[in-house]
Amino acid sequence: MNVNRLTQKLDFQAQALTLRAERQRVIASNIANADTPGYQARDMDFSTALKAATGHLPVAGQMATTQAGHMALPGNASPTATALRYATPSQTNLDSNSVDMDRERASFAENSVKYEATLRFINSHVREMLDAMKSPTQG
Template sequence: MINKFDAALSFHQNALRVRGQRQELIAANIANADTPNYKARDLDFGAAMKNAMAGVANKEAFNTNKTSDKHLDGIPSSIGGGAMFRPIIQGSVDGNTVDMDVERNQFADNAIRYEASIIMINGQLKKMLAAIQGQ
C-alpha cells in the first residue's frame, strides 16, 4: 500500500527536490552578484528530473572547491543533472557573469513552478483521502 502512495507522489516529490536545489543555486548567484570572477550557475531541470526519476544520485553535481579545512564539503543531497555555468550574456570587467535581471526572472519562475507542484500534490492527497474515506 505504501509503495502505491510513493509511486503516486514520487514525480512531484522529485520535482520539488529539483526545484528546491535550483532555487538554492539561483539564490547563490544573486548573493554573489558583486563577487569578482564568480560564475553564475544553473541546473538543467530536464536532465535533473530524468536522473531523479531514475533514482540516480550524482554527488558530483554540486562539486565545490574548499579553500580551508574549516569549510563544509558543500555537497547537499543531490539529485543529479549537474549544475552548469550559465552562458555569458553581458560580460563584466571583474569577470562576474551574474546578470541580475536573468537571475530575478529565473528565481520568480522557479518559485511559481515550485508552488504549482505543491498545489498538485495537495490535490492528489485530497483525492486519495476522499477515496480512503469512501466519499
C-alpha cells in the first residue's frame, strides 16, 4: 500500500475538520450579531465546500489544474467563500436582521457534534496507523 493511499482518508477528514471549524465560526458570528440591525445571517453549504476543498468540484472563478506543474492564480476564491450563502429568514423583522436564534442554536449544536465525530475519526485513524507500525514485541 503506498503512502498516498494511507494519507488520502486522513487528508479528507482534515479538510472536513477545517471546514467544520469555519462553519462554527460563521454560526457564532450570526449568534453574536442577533441584535444587530440589518445583519444578514450567513451559513455554509458544507457539502459544496468539502467537494471544492477536496478537488471534486471546481471552485467558481477558478481555473482547472490539468497538469501537475500548473500554479494557482492569485485571487481565486476559497472553497469556504464559494459555499457561504445568506440564510433564508424564517420571518421578517422590523430591523431587517435575519438571524433566527433557534435555527442558529440547532446548527451550532449539530455542527459541534459533527466536528467532534470527525476529530474522533482522525484520532482513531492515527491510533490504528501507530498500532500497525509497532513491532510484534511491543505488544
